[in-house]
Amino acid sequence: MFNPSREEARMFLIETWRKHRTGELLSPLEDLAAQLIGKHPEYFPILENPEHYQHKDYTPEQGTTxxxxxxxxxxxxxxxxxxxxxxxxxxxxxxxxxxxxxxxDAQHRMMECLGEMIWQSQRSGTAIDAGIYFNCLEKQ
Structure with missing residues (x-):
């Protein structure tokens, strides 16, 4: 199971993108991540400049993803x-x-619902509830 810390997850993405750009061999998970990154060119500068972005906090108040x-x-x-x-x-x-x-686009809709389910679980201090996820997905 892949359950990285915040820093490990960020380094995984940064390192995967670096390896992809230099033509190094990628693991299956890295290959999938590189394909997903490739669909988000707006994130290339962030992943290519880890010294500026690796430790940056992104809060809802900032209005950025x-x-x-x-x-x-x-x-x-x-x-x-x-x-x-x-x-x-x-x-x-x-x-x-x-x-x-x-x-x-379907995954982006799912992402909204996944985030909602996680937020509700954290807010209420309860276990993850797939029913919340599916109820949200049915409205998409």
Whole structure:
């Protein structure tokens, strides 16, 4: 199971992008991450300048997306889809892909719901509830 700390996750993305750009051999997880990064050219300067961004905090008050969190959520959703966990998530992904005519856009919709589920769990101090995730996905 891939459960990195904040620093490990950021270094994973930074190092994966560096290896991709220099043509080094990538692990399957790194290859998937590099493909996801490639769909977000707006994050290239951030990943290519870790000395400026590796330790930066991204807060909602700043009004900007945390690029590291965004990419790691893509990875989490890719894993969910690949193993259909929670059960039924692949069906939601397929429906959203047809509805939004893009796998990437479907994942962004899923990301909103995944974030909502995590936020509610943290706010209430309760376990993750897939029902919250699925209720949100059904509204997308």
């Amino acid at each position: 945390n690029p590291f969190l965004h990419l790691m959520m893509h990875l989490a959703i890719e894993e969910q889809i690949s193993i259909n966990q929670p059960p039924g998530i692949r069906t939601h992904f397929q429906r959203l892909t047809v509805l939004h005519e893009s796998e990437h």
